[in-house]
Amino acid sequence: MNPDPCPDCSADSPKLSTRRSFLRTSGLAAGALGTGSILPCRAEASAKPASETLVKTFYDSLSEEQRSKICFGFDHKLRLDVDNNWHITKTLVKDYSKDQQAMIKEIFMGLHSEEYAQRVYDQVTSDSGKAGFEGGSSVAIFGEPGSGKFEFVLTGRHCTRRCDGDSVEGAAFGGPLFYGHAAGGFNEGPKHEGNAYWYQAVRANEVYQMLDGKQREIALLDKSRGEDGLETVALTGKKEGLDGIRVADLTHDQKDHVRKVLADLLAPFRKRDADEALKQVEAGGIDNLHLAFYKGENIGKDEVWDVWQIEGPNMISYFRGKPHVHAWLHIREPGVG
Template identity: 45%
Template sequence: MTNFAPRVTRRSFLETAGATALSATLAPSLFAAPSRSSSAETVVQEFYETLSPQQRKEICFGFNSELRKRISANWHVTKPVIGDDFYTDSQQAMIHKIVKGMTSPDGYERLVEQTEFDDGGIDFYSVGIFGNPNEEKFQFELTGRHLTLRADGNSVDKAAFGGPIVYGHGEEGKPEDNIYFYQTQQTNRVFEALDTDQRKAALLKSAPKEAAVLTQKKDPHYPGIQVGTMSDDQKQLVKESLGVLLAPYREEDKAEVMQILEGIGGVDELRLAFYQQGDLASDKVWDIWRIEGPQFVWHFRGAPHVHAYINIGGAF
């Protein structure tokens, strides 16, 4: 199997992203949540204006359509794929520009590699638009194998990323060949820093269903160990891990995550759970893990390959 490693080494990525993403995400930010004037949303508006009546009939829906609320690791929101002659060359270029605007430079490179491996590239994915981007609430949605991404100019209030998103990678060779394995390595650094009693609280036998990411109100029964009970250096590792997890996304989305996190009481309100289930190399580097708290769920299933479901803010 070809190793679809990122263009930077995972070591250098962790060293830089862990520090810079932490400062951008979990400290006061120069960025606000996405708006209608954000780079991706601006192009969504331009793209919408170029659509013919027939194209709008195929890929546009009312904002409250139940289709917008679907969550899956493998689906197409509309039938035409981006590379079809259904779209003009300029429209295809706009879609690629939108996707680039929804991600960080590193995140975009990972997304390109993942889509190429999983389904031949971004051109084999599909898009939909909910609402009118120039008049009302709206959302642009990109879907396909192991991917659901949204851009909505903050039309869905207090919901990071516009609602639940999904990412993944179908590589099933060595765990380290998966381009998102670096996230498992980072979160396992937290586990390694725990003492014996803390590990007993954090390590569970069986994981919940991966798509079970509807967020809850404050509840003492989240699985795993509560971050608020950790030492300062352990909390710092949690913050670094969140920074690494969020690094693939644009600054506005990271800023909105920070705002939501602050609203629930910060990282102290989160819990971390690691699961014995699916230990791919039998190496006790736990491949399935979950970060959860009020209005916050990040479920990462790394076995047999990556499916990750994120829902921050309680949408849907």
């Protein structure tokens, strides 16, 4: 499964041409990452090749044997699966050539904002243990990049990421995502030291602290939905009657802070995807979102709620912070899918 590139090093080799193309684009990316500081607005370097471009380059580099194991029709049922710890195919990143491994990493990095890309990569590497990113991740391609609809999916422990070039109609990020982190061990303490995503829960708990007594009674429930693969992020289409307090019933200041929670949820991802996702949430109505916290799943009995969620008719963000962070995210355009 690990093709030797040496037989393909002749000047006329198509694989060598592909390799040269990748080295040119990745060189530009490396140069962009090596200059300047991280900007607060998460601006992306203009010279950095899009992940979609690299997916096409990676696809073109695959041997027929590799394609038979990781390439599927666009409508294959596996494409939209999501879970907290899984391999979408049996071929791991380490099984590819070094050039192909580099492409996969660049695709992954390019799906995240400049501010968070390295932090997210380090999280996936850490959670993969001794296997690291290369030994703990697998990829699949659905459809054919460059000729119609396609989607690249990377999975592993605490990771499901997608790159679809807007092929999946109405779906932010190309479909449901999963991210998480077990920082320093399986059972984290109440402060979740070193966790890459705990800042999101801190922001959400700031909203809880802004609620008055009656609002807290509505927002604070006992047990959450739990986790069940794709069912975890099933969208109901409901504008009322969801878990927790409806944003329409919050004050202006409280609503503004909910928007900050949304911004933090989207912060790890590249700007184009984050902007699209927020636009879709707004189309479903910020007032139709519901914010819930779960007292029955609290670490340390400190009333800083480890498990919480935001749900609306076309969005679910379920953050399960016990015993460590699992976060599920699914956003779609209203009325699509």
